Amino acid sequence: MVDFTKLEQEITNSLSKVTDLESLNECRIKYLGKKGEISLLMKELANLLGEDRKKQAEILNTLKNKILILIEDKTEELNDRNLNEKLSSETLDVTLPVSSSLGSIHPITQVIEEVVTIFGDLDFYVAEGPEVETDYNNFTALNTSEHHPARQMHDTFYVETQTDNMQNVLRTHTSPVQIRSMLEHKPPIRLIAPGKTFRCDNDQTHSPMFHQVEGLVIDQESNMSHLKGCLEIFLKTFFETDKLKMRFRPSHFPFTEPSAEVDIGYTKKGNQLVIGEGDDWLEILGCGMVHPKVLQNVNIDPSSFQGYAFGMGIERLAMLKYGISDLRTFFECDLRWNKHYGFSPLNFPSLIRDLS
Amino acid sequence: MKFTYSWLKEHLETEHQYNEVVDKLTSIGLEVESVQDADLAYKDFIVGQVLEEEKHPNADKLKLCKVDIGREKVDVVCGAPNVTKGMKVVYAPVGSVIPVNQMKIKAAKIRGVESYGMMCSEYELGISNEHDGIISLEQDKEVGSSFADSSGMNDILIEIGITPNRQDCLGVLGIARDLAAAGLGKLKNREYKTEKGSFESPIKIEIQDNDMCPAFAGVYIKNVKNVASPDWLKKKLKSIGLRPISALVDITNYVMFDQNRPLHVYDADKIKGKIIVRSAQDGESFKALDEKTYNLKNGMCTISDEEKVLGLGGIMGGESTGCNFDTINVLLESALFDNVNTARTGRDLSILSDARYRFERGIDPRSTLEGIHYATQLILEICGGECSELVLAGQISETLNxxxxxxxxxxxxxxxxxxxxxxxxxxxxxxxxxxxxxxxxxxxxxxxxxxxxxxxxxxxxxxxxxxxxxIPTSNIRAISKVNKDILNNTQKIISKAKHFIASEGYNEFITFSFSDSKKSIFFGEVEKLKIVNPISEDLDILRPSLVPNLLASIKKNTARGIDSLSIFEAGSQYSSTTPEDQINSICGVKYGLSNSKTWRSEKKQFDIFDVKNDLLNVVNYLVPGNKKISISDEAPSWYHPGRSGKIILNKKIEIGYFGELHPRIANKFKIKTRVNLFELLIDNIPLTEKKTTNKPQLILSDFQSVTRDFAFILDKDVKSSDLIKAALNVDTKIIKSAEIFDLFEDKSLGHDKKSMAIKVILQSEEKTLDENDINSLSSKIVDAIEKSTSGTVRS
The missing domain is CATH 3.30.56.10 (Phenylalanyl-tRNA Synthetase; Chain B, domain 1)
Structure with a gap:
């Protein structure tokens, strides 16, 4: 009769001495392999009869299961130990630098996309016109005759024209898009027209090229109170503050009557302008009711239709919102500037997520 | 338009404080640009007298002065050439602030000598642009007294911007009238006598062209004594930054700024015969009061006598009949000139004058007689003399619309x-x-x-x-939508392309739409793109391409130590100066290191395949769905002839170029290493009429795929695309892909030979391919490639 208690003791002892997976495997073979001690005892069961056989089998099975669990535990223990050894040898200096490969979006593009997002939500479409314009579209159709003093204030760039006697200019504002769009579409019209504009001016606060966005609404009823409502939504959304204060002042543009300039309230904190606080005023845009003569020039009957127009400088919006202090830096192509003031390419202005 | 608060109050009876007036001005459209309270600005300035003046020991151009300022005597180092002993000066003590630059005066050592305070020029006080010397005050000013009080510089100066439509406010009277209407007071009526005149003017007036000059009124005044203006008049002119000249001239200027009525006064003894208002003749010339000679053209309105041109109507008088202190007899002019003609003449001759500014905006016809009467009265009061009856040529329209x-x-x-x-x-x-x-x-x-x-x-x-x-604020959200699409297809493409390209590592630049004709000559027909009045010589044309401006920016950035540059611009380029010839394009440029040497990689320069990859990715992104893209090795002349290509969509549409910049052009831009770039021709991207949201059906095979590699020895000029095409054509259903995975050149391969290896993936949608299938396909592939490339497979 085998002393099972002793056998179990012996196996437990030898397993506890095992220190690597290989010896563990040898151990397993020694007891549970085809010719292992337990396996041989199992075979011997065939020689027993009746109750003895049953009893013996039960004891053997229990012992076998115990050993299996011991081996499993030991395997896990050894695996863990091996892994820990491996981990400690694999430590890296995670402070080593990595680099990002994303480029950047220019602030002008960002601001135009923000403006389009806000006005798109108000049902404005984006119209465009060429940067080289006819003198007629840029001035005459906009009620600015050849000798109008406003025309001299514009510092127009003229281009040499080969054909006929049409004088072409680099558009001095985005307003000629009004003319093109009204000739193309019948009212109701709701559009904005962002784009490049040009004036023969180059100093600290002027760039010969800059960007504007034009707005135009023509229907049967839009009036100055709608203009005010429209600009209020826009300015509050754009500057991302409900506290924004807005002031309309009379002004003059040949293509609107009445005309207004709009100021927004701000204060200066250190070197930064804070929009939406304080009592100082900052001019932000020009606007007004479209002049009846402009409507006549595009064959829209001013006794049936009316509406408003506005125009503002994109650079100015960008400078105020993003704290850019020098207009001329926008076009200086200094990579350091673009990386600092630019935006992630994955940043799409949205009214659902974030505008900026 | 500048005026002082006290001047305004001569026309406006008001109880309101000046700051209320200032606020109201802006709210009625007369935008206040600045308010200078002279009392405040000049409060620290004192009348001083130079007691001693000697050369500075250490500087030739500086002087050491001892200045009496009443309460004490101070040492001041002064650089003004006109400082003399006994001179009465405006002294700015230590601690005072200079108005023109807001500089605070400190005690300082100047070239080793202590200096306390400063003696001021008119420029420094913001009175005028005179900065050649310091102010020399009248001798009767009391030493130690306040400069502001003793010189009457204690008024409030208001400057407003006048929009072109508000010609009526180019005189203080008009501003007062608008304020009165806005409820800020009552307009005062200025009393003045209308002198009848005791004799007939010896100078007759004839208008030859009534369109140019509808009316011309003249008064002859004899035996005047032109003197320096009285203090009240000098002070008025100085207060708005004008320099007093002589009573006759100052009176006309005063009436212009007071009532928006330009006048002119002629030395009558220098007029030969009568005044003739006529068009200039081509070739005539005339010396104006600004001492410049102008060549006149037919159509310009002149005031002439029987011999010569005396003045340009509504713009400027002439030197020949100008008044000086010897003038005895004068002719005073008050006329109406056509605004368009005045504007055109002024512009053609580039003369800016206060009169032109007013006439081209339109003058109140009724001011013609009011102005001449008022000025006549002032001349008689100040200069004495006797006036003639009024002569009026032409007609002043009395009817109102x-x-x-x-x-x-x-x-x-x-x-x-x-x-x-x-x-x-x-x-x-x-x-x-x-x-x-x-x-x-x-x-x-x-x-x-x-x-x-x-x-x-x-x-x-x-x-x-x-x-x-x-004005109330109304809701503008429309009940029914006006617009279907906010952005059109091209706008969407440009926006998507910008973001995608930026995500490939490019930084968006915006350069001027102008360019340098000398550097752009490689990119288009620059003579068709000229700007008539460029801002500078190197921005003299519209850009024929986005490339040259981006190239110009490379140099600027490398000069700042940047060794890796990935930039792009999306914008317009032009093929002529007509509005229709504007082309949308995007250009990306990679220059320098694609990888700097880092702890994990060796340094590597950008190459053509970087930009090819970027361009292909963006094309695939912008043109979704089924399409056929092919690459050809033709590109425009500004690319390296052997290292450039173009992308063709669906066999016929050129959609973009990529490659290395032609070394000759790189040289012109002083760029030393290779530049790689791509151009995406936005306008060529086909717009799908109706976008389908369905994607093509996806067929996935569950049978095992097999990969086989083949290497070939080929002539050097064989293109990889030929290998791939040959392989794919063997069985378009089973051959899922064919890719180049290895390329090398070595002398051992033979002269002008290279080795290229291709990896082919085979997979059937019907069964698992067996050894026979695979072998048969493999040999077909080898045969096809050998045949199309005249190469041999490497075993």
Whole structure:
């Protein structure tokens, strides 16, 4: 009769001495392999009869299961130990630098996309016109005759024209898009027209090229109170503050009557302008009711239709919102500037997520 | 337009403080640009007297002065050339602030000598641009007294911006009239005598062209004594930055700024015969009061005598008949000149003058006689003499325009409820003769309002006076949508492309739409793109391409130590100076290191395949769905002939170029290493009429795929695309892909040979391919490639 208690003791002892997976495997073979001690005892069961056989089998099975669990535990223990050894040898200096490969979006593009997002939500479409314009579209159709003093204030760039006697200019504002769009579409019209504009001016606060966005609404009823409502939504959304204060002042543009300039309230904190606080005023845009003569020039009957127009400088919006202090830096192509003031390419202005 | 508060009060009876007036000015459309309270600005400045003056020991151009300032005597180092002993000066003590630059005066050692305070020039005090010397005050000023009080520099100077339509406010009188209408006081009526004149003017006036000059009034004044103006007049002119000259000239200037009525005074003894207002003749020339000689052209309005041109009507008088202190007899002119003609002449001759500025904006015809009478009275008072009867050539229109407006339309335009009665009230306060007549309001437009023509103009008058702040704010969200699409397809493509390209590592630049013709000559027909009045010589054309401006930026950035540059621009380029010839394009440029040497990689320069990859990715992104893209090795002349290509969509549409910049051009731009770039021709990208949201059906095979590699020895000029094409054509169903995975050149391969290896993936949708299938396909592939490339497989 085998002393099972002793056998179990012996196996437990030898397993506890095992220190690597290989010896563990040898151990397993020694007891549970085809010719292992337990396996041989199992075979011997065939020689027993009746109750003895049953009893013996039960004891053997229990012992076998115990050993299996011991081996499993030991395997896990050894695996863990091996892994820990491996981990400690694999430590890296995670402070080593990595680099990002994303480029950047220019602030002008960002601001135009923000403006389009806000006005798109108000049902404005984006119209465009060429940067080289006819003198007629840029001035005459906009009620600015050849000798109008406003025309001299514009510092127009003229281009040499080969054909006929049409004088072409680099558009001095985005307003000629009004003319093109009204000739193309019948009212109701709701559009904005962002784009490049040009004036023969180059100093600290002027760039010969800059960007504007034009707005135009023509229907049967839009009036100055709608203009005010429209600009209020826009300015509050754009500057991302409900506290924004807005002031309309009379002004003059040949293509609107009445005309207004709009100021927004701000204060200066250190070197930064804070929009939406304080009592100082900052001019932000020009606007007004479209002049009846402009409507006549595009064959829209001013006794049936009316509406408003506005125009503002994109650079100015960008400078105020993003704290850019020098207009001329926008076009200086200094990579350091673009990386600092630019935006992630994955940043799409949205009214659902974030505008900026 | 500058004026002082005290001057304004000569025309406006008001109880209001000046800051209320300032606020009101802006709210009625006369935007206040600056307010200078001289009392405040000059409060620290003292009248001083130079007691001693000697050369600075260490500087040739500096002087050491001892200055008596009443309470003490101070040492001042002074650089002004005109400082002399005994001179009365404006002394700025330590701690005072210089108005022109807000500099605070400190005690300082100047070249080793202590200096306390400063003696000021007119420029430093913001009085004029005179900065050649310090101010020399009249000797009667008391040493130690306040400069502001003793010189009358204690007024409030207000500067407003006048929009081109408000010609009526180019005189203090007009500003007062507008303020009175806005409820800030009552307009005062200036009393002056209308001198009848005791004799007939010996100088007759003839207008040859009434379109140029509808009316010309003249008064001859004899036996005047032209003197320095009295203090009140000098002070007035100085207060708005004008330099007093002599009484005769100062009076005309004063009346111009007071009443917006330009006048001119001629030395009558220098006029030969009569005054003739006529068109200039081509070739005539004339020396103006600014001492410049102008060559005149037919159509310009001249004031001439029987011999010569005396002046340009409405613009500037001439030197030959200018008044000086010896002048005895004068002719005073008050005339009307056509605004368009004045503007054109002024522009053609580049003469800016206060008179031109006013005439081209339109002058109140009724001011013609009012102005000449007032100025005549002032001349007689100050210079003495005797005046003639008034001579008037031409006609001053007395009729005023009347328009009919509807209160309902005004309400509809403004979005503000306002009654007809209130409209009438506002218009009357502005000098319009307005009265209700049934449904409409009749308005007589005052002679000084040259800008009012119709109902829209009237609506501005109403809201200006009523106050823009009273316009309510209305909701503009439309009930039904006006627009289907916010962005059109091209706009969407450009926006998507910008973001995608930026995500590939490019930084967006915006460069000028102008370019340098000398550097752009490689990119287009620059002679068709000329700007008539460029801002500078190197920005003299419209850019024929986005490339040159981006290339120019490379140099600027490398100069700042940047060794890796990935930049792009999306914008317009031009093929002529007509609006239709504007092309949308995107250009990306990679220059320098694609990888700097880092702890994990070796450094590597950008190459053509970087830009090819970027361009292909963006094309695949922008043109989704089924398409065929092919690459050809032809590219425009500004690319390296052997290292460039173009992308062709669906066999015929050129959609972009990529490659290395032609080394000759790189050289022109002084770029030393290779530049790689791509151009995406936005306008060529086909717009799908109707976008389908369905993607093509996806067929996935569950049978095992097999990969086989083949290497070939080929002639050097064989293109990889030929290998791939040959392989794919063997069985378009089973051969899922064919890719180049290895390429090398070595002498051992033979002269002008290379080895290229291709990896082919085979997979059937019907069964697992067995050894026979695979072998048979493999040999077909080898055969096909050998045949099409004349190469041999490497075993």
């Amino acid at each position: 009347t328009i009919h407006i509807s209160g309902k339309n005004i309400v509809k335009r403004l979005g503000l409820e306002i009654t007809d009665d209130e409209i009438v009230l506002i218009l009357n306060s502005l000098g319009f003769g307005a009265k209700k007549s049934g449904e409409s309001i009749h308005c007589t437009i005052p002679s000084w309002r040259q800008d009012i023509h119709g109902e829209a103009d009237i609506s501005e008058e109403i809201i200006r006076i009523k106050g823009y702040e009273n």
